[in-house]
Amino acid sequence: VFKCVAFVMGDEQQVITDLQVSGVPGQDNLEYEFTKALLNLAETEVRKVGFVAGFGGPADNPQFAVGAQGVFTALYGDLLSPVSVDLSAQSVVPSDVVALVLINPEEEFTGGAIYALDQFLQRGGSVGWLQSSTAVDEEVREQLMKQMRGQMGQLPEIRKPIDPGLNGLFQTYGLRHNQDLVLDRENGMTFGMIMTANGPASVSHPGTFQITQIDRTLPFLANSPPMALPAPSSITVAEGLADRDGLRVYEALRSSPSSVRRQKAPTSFNNFQEFMEESTDEEKGSYVLAA
Numbered sequence: 001v002f003k004c005v006a007f008v009m010g011d012e013q014q015v016i017t018d019l020q021v022s023g024v025p026g027q028d029n030l031e032y033e034f035t036k037a038l039l040n041l042a043e044t045e046v047r048k049v050g051f052v053a054g055f056g057g058p059a060d061n062p063q064f065a066v067g068a069q070g071v072f073t074a075l076y077g078d079l080l081s082p083v084s085v086d087l088s089a090q091s092v093v094p095s096d097v098v099a100l101v102l103i104n105p106e107e108e109f110t111g112g113a114i115y116a117l118d119q120f121l122q123r124g125g126s127v128g129w130l131q132s133s134t135a136v137d138e139e140v141r142e143q144l145m146k147q148m149r150g151q152m153g154q155l156p157e158i159r160k161p162i163d164p165g166l167n168g169l170f171q172t173y174g175l176r177h178n179q180d181l182v183l184d185r186e187n188g189m190t191f192g193m194i195m196t197a198n199g200p201a202s203v204s205h206p207g208t209f210q211i212t213q214i215d216r217t218l219p220f221l222a223n224s225p226p227m228a229l230p231a232p233s234s235i236t237v238a239e240g241l242a243d244r245d246g247l248r249v250y251e252a253l254r255s256s257p258s259s260v261r262r263q264k265a266p267t268s269f270n271n272f273q274e275f276m277e278e279s280t281d282e283e284k285g286s287y288v289l290a291a
Helices: 030-042 064-076 111-122 138-147 167-173 272-276
Strands: 005-009 012-016 047-053 080-086 097-103 126-130 134-136 159-161 175-177 181-183 188-196 199-211 227-230 235-237 260-262 282-284 288-290
Touching: 005 030, 012 030, 047 064, 064 080, 080 097, 097 111, 111 126, 111 167, 167 175, 181 199, 199 272, 235 288
Parallel strands: 047 080, 047 097, 097 126
Antiparallel strands: 005 012, 134 159, 175 235, 181 260, 188 199, 199 227, 260 282
């Protein structure tokens, strides 16, 4: 049986073409699909989400925002559209941008770019910052490629520490991104195969582990299954934030009490044994991974 739902308002219509009902909570997404359809009927202006470019990271690819359009359409219909916002070339976020996303910038932000972010926040804009403490060292990678030219084998992934210099801004809102690495050897997810004395064996990598401590009071995480972040860093939440008017911090994701924090991330994630062996700088505890 083919099932669909159509919402009509005047000359406009929104159709959910494939309505599947399983009756299992968490699998059916009827509320989301109905809400999206109704909002697309009511809203006449497309809101823009800007991916910040100009400081390294995936958003510097000119095709990044263009490539994200299909995902945005599937998730939001015509409500939101992704665009590129190069803050190395402009000091003001365009007025039609309602949210900014920073994805692993590698270079230090200029004073003008930080000022633009601050002014954007002050006018009520939203900013999402997704950051690793390391990135692939492309210069070293190119050198290795030249040295191994004509040879068989996989290039090792050599990483370098990165710091875009944004903590000064975000600490005014009570958050600090740490240049560390969180591991969880008890909750590692299947990573792949490694060679042992007894032959190849499937292993669980402690750098990619299951996160079950999720703040489900947040609507976008209410029905979220356990998730994993590859080689995450921790976030420090400042104390005493309850005394600040208008500011509330949610610890969205936390690692389990069995996790450990290394104060310095390694330069390569290829050495599985390095992650399995305890390090002298490890600190055990539950750490905030997203806030």
